[in-house]
Amino acid sequence: MNYGVTDEASARLAWARLSEPADSVAVALIERFGFHDAFHIAARGGTAPNGKVVDRFTARLKDLHLDRDREICERLGARQLLPGDPEWPTALDDLAVPPWCLWVRGPVDLAAVPSRSVAVVGARTSTAYGNHVAAEIGAGTGARGFTVVSGAAFGIDAAAHRGALSVEAPTVAVLACGVDRVYPAAHADLIAAVSRAGGVLTEVPPGSAPTRPRFLARNRIIAALATGTVVVEAGLRSGSLNTLRAAAAIGRPVAVVPGPVTSMVSAGCHRAVREEGAVLVTDAAEVVDLLGDIGGDDLAPAKRGPERVQDQLDDLPLRVWSTLAPFRSKTVEEITVQAGLAAAEVLGALGELQGRGLAELRLDGWGRV
Amino acid sequence: MNYGVTDEASARLAWARLSEPADSVAVALIERFGFHDAFHIAARGGTAPNGKVVDRFTARLKDLHLDRDREICERLGARQLLPGDPEWPTALDDLAVPPWCLWVRGPVDLAAVPSRSVAVVGARTSTAYGNHVAAEIGAGTGARGFTVVSGAAFGIDAAAHRGALSVEAPTVAVLACGVDRVYPAAHADLIAAVSRAGGVLTEVPPGSAPTRPRFLARNRIIAALATGTVVVEAGLRSGSLNTLRAAAAIGRPVAVVPGPVTSMVSAGCHRAVREEGAVLVTDAAEVVDLLGDIGGDDLAPAKRGPERVQDQLDDLPLRVWSTLAPFRSKTVEEITVQAGLAAAEVLGALGELQGRGLAELRLDGWGRV
Numbered sequence: 001m002n003y004g005v006t007d008e009a010s011a012r013l014a015w016a017r018l019s020e021p022a023d024s025v026a027v028a029l030i031e032r033f034g035f036h037d038a039f040h041i042a043a044r045g046g047t048a049p050n051g052k053v054v055d056r057f058t059a060r061l062k063d064l065h066l067d068r069d070r071e072i073c074e075r076l077g078a079r080q081l082l083p084g085d086p087e088w089p090t091a092l093d094d095l096a097v098p099p100w101c102l103w104v105r106g107p108v109d110l111a112a113v114p115s116r117s118v119a120v121v122g123a124r125t126s127t128a129y130g131n132h133v134a135a136e137i138g139a140g141t142g143a144r145g146f147t148v149v150s151g152a153a154f155g156i157d158a159a160a161h162r163g164a165l166s167v168e169a170p171t172v173a174v175l176a177c178g179v180d181r182v183y184p185a186a187h188a189d190l191i192a193a194v195s196r197a198g199g200v201l202t203e204v205p206p207g208s209a210p211t212r213p214r215f216l217a218r219n220r221i222i223a224a225l226a227t228g229t230v231v232v233e234a235g236l237r238s239g240s241l242n243t244l245r246a247a248a249a250i251g252r253p254v255a256v257v258p259g260p261v262t263s264m265v266s267a268g269c270h271r272a273v274r275e276e277g278a279v280l281v282t283d284a285a286e287v288v289d290l291l292g293d294i295g296g297d298d299l300a301p302a303k304r305g306p307e308r309v310q311d312q313l314d315d316l317p318l319r320v321w322s323t324l325a326p327f328r329s330k331t332v333e334e335i336t337v338q339a340g341l342a343a344a345e346v347l348g349a350l351g352e353l354q355g356r357g358l359a360e361l362r363l364d365g366w367g368r369v
Numbered sequence: 370m371n372y373g374v375t376d377e378a379s380a381r382l383a384w385a386r387l388s389e390p391a392d393s394v395a396v397a398l399i400e401r402f403g404f405h406d407a408f409h410i411a412a413r414g415g416t417a418p419n420g421k422v423v424d425r426f427t428a429r430l431k432d433l434h435l436d437r438d439r440e441i442c443e444r445l446g447a448r449q450l451l452p453g454d455p456e457w458p459t460a461l462d463d464l465a466v467p468p469w470c471l472w473v474r475g476p477v478d479l480a481a482v483p484s485r486s487v488a489v490v491g492a493r494t495s496t497a498y499g500n501h502v503a504a505e506i507g508a509g510t511g512a513r514g515f516t517v518v519s520g521a522a523f524g525i526d527a528a529a530h531r532g533a534l535s536v537e538a539p540t541v542a543v544l545a546c547g548v549d550r551v552y553p554a555a556h557a558d559l560i561a562a563v564s565r566a567g568g569v570l571t572e573v574p575p576g577s578a579p580t581r582p583r584f585l586a587r588n589r590i591i592a593a594l595a596t597g598t599v600v601v602e603a604g605l606r607s608g609s610l611n612t613l614r615a616a617a618a619i620g621r622p623v624a625v626v627p628g629p630v631t632s633m634v635s636a637g638c639h640r641a642v643r644e645e646g647a648v649l650v651t652d653a654a655e656v657v658d659l660l661g662d663i664g665g666d667d668l669a670p671a672k673r674g675p676e677r678v679q680d681q682l683d684d685l686p687l688r689v690w691s692t693l694a695p696f697r698s699k700t701v702e703e704i705t706v707q708a709g710l711a712a713a714e715v716l717g718a719l720g721e722l723q724g725r726g727l728a729e730l731r732l733d734g735w736g737r738v
Contacts, residue, residue: 261626306606
């Protein structure tokens with residue numbers, strides 16, 4: 001019985017059913033024997049020629065129906081994606097264990113995503129502040145041609161997707177369950193909107209439930225699919241820090257948004273700046289600066305306060321201007337003492353200030369305009 | 370007429386009266402001729418032998434009364450401090466232009482301050498959040514033997530002083546006005562408390578008003594007197610960033626507290642992390658870690674979330690534990706399929722989980738404890 005596994009393509013799809021993502025026994029078998037032969041070794045069970053016991057895969061053979069999986073996809077309008085397909089995002093090959101295949105729904109061209117995209121992830125138990133910032137970053141990067149990649153979870157993920165949707169930018173959700181399932185169920189509308197505006201994808205086959213190991217494995221796909229990762233809020237144990245580390249491990253830029261030090265869901269972000277070299281970002285422009293093209297339109301404008309009168313003045317006129325008051329005139333002698341300057345210096349400076357419209361001569365002395 | 374200026378000590382005190390702090394003409398004269406000779410050249414006015422016009426100092430000669438200054442000090446219980454005095458903080462000599470002398474009130478030994486102290490400064494228009502964090506840092510560093518140095522201004526400065534006072538730790542205020550004056554007037558009680566618990570000091574002579582150039586000059590003394598500087602809240606144009614830069618310029622560690630990116634008074638802090646290499650700190654322990662002794666008690670404890678069950682488990686038992694539920698029992702076969710493991714692997718893991726009290730065998734299968 002060959003389960004329909006006749007080549008590498010069918011073997012990849014079968015492995016996704018047989019094994020948990022990135023299972024170490026599966027990875028060792030596949031590396032040694034290739035997808036096709038490794039599959040048939042696993043299907044026999046017992047001990048493989050590499051000495052590994054491979055019984056862990058046999059219990060799922062009864063659920064292996066590649067034809068049925070294909071039919072589910074067709075019914076859903078989803079597609080199976082394999083390395084070598086034009087749409088396969090080769091950026092995923094940067095991972096220690098890339099997904100063996102993907103299931104995708106939506107108009108997105110996954111191959112184009114990694115070149116201009118941002119993973120915006122964070123706490124499910126986010127605050128109104130975090131949701132606001134995530135939505136602003138989603139909208140702001142989306143408006144500048146970035147695809148927002150996230151996980152469709154409660155909290156920051158949802159806010160980031162919604163930010164992108166609000167400016168009709170493409171956004172992509174990577175799921176920990178089958179492409180035919182909706183998790184969390186309360187996000188059915190959000191996930192439907194994301195799949196219409198961009199895409200929904202997963203490495204686990206149709207029907208799969210979202211489990212803890214699959215969430216962890218899913219995070220590495222978010223990290224690899226995006227140009228870089230931004231964590232908006234994260235507690236010290238947040239899974240989104242796992243995404244951040246996965247991104248850093250394959251050389252992607254990583255950033256976090258700061259927040260109040262009194263907020264537990266900003267503590268993970270602050271620690272990432274202190275201990276993990278994450279860049280601090282405060283808005284979409286700084287994210288675009290970090291992940292976009294070098295220079296040009298993607299450069300964030302320098303953060304400056306409003307220009308002030310003082311900025312235009314050299315030391316001497318500034319010292320004189322500082323002594324002037326709007327509602328009390330001062331004599332040149334008073335100014336001379338207060339500014340610590342000679343009368344000639346004060347008169348020169350007053351002339352310059354008058355010329356700029358910053359000082360005026362009144363009946364009783366000089367005043368600030 | 371020699372104005373009582375007969376040696377370097379009296380010349381330093383006279384220069385503080387004659388010149389604005391760090392005035393460039395005064396500095397050039399003093400560097401070239403020394404304090405005493407430079408004073409008498411300045412007192413003559415006209416053009417000095419170095420070619421500089423020195424008329425700017427002559428208008429203040431009429432206010433130069435060293436005896437009167439000394440009497441004011443005695444009446445106040447203040448003291449004049451000069452380089453060479455045992456209490457002179459030699460750390461000030463790191464500055465490009467150290468103060469020529471200091472006026473000090475309070476029991477503090479200024480010479481001891483720079484070795485274990487922190488400048489905590491920030492916006493006058495601070496938020497409740499910033500005030501809270503400044504007070505926590507003032508109290509937390511004060512409790513660990515740090516002297517809190519600040520400027521007695523509204524907002525962050527006041528909160529930092531009060532934090533230190535709340536734990537009866539020494540705290541020091543550097544003023545931009547004479548040691549006999551109180552600015553801001555609303556802080557009369559605070560400044561009195563600071564001078565009782567630590568000290569109040571200034572480089573400008575008795576009676577001097579606080580002016581803009583004196584605030585800027587004052588900031589460099591705060592920066593040089595403290596082991597390092599922490600800015601708690603600062604807008605993009607905040608004077609406290611000037612203190613931060615003065616500290617960095619003489620090699621002192623500099624840090625900032627982050628805040629909401631939606632808060633304008635955190636924008637200067639965030640920019641300092643992004644562009645000026647300031648360290649991000651979130652509490653007193655991290656400040657102590659940055660500025661205290663290497664290792665030992667001054668090391669900040671690592672920031673960790675609460676320990677969780679999962680942290681103690683290896684991969685296989687964790688995968689099995691993840692499939693278990695508290696209120697629904699599962700058969701070994703179900704677990705085998707869900708975990709993607711062999712029955713033997715599942716049984717071994719269940720045994721370990723049972724031994725740790727994390728799983729239990731019920732009449733209808735296995736459950737999470």
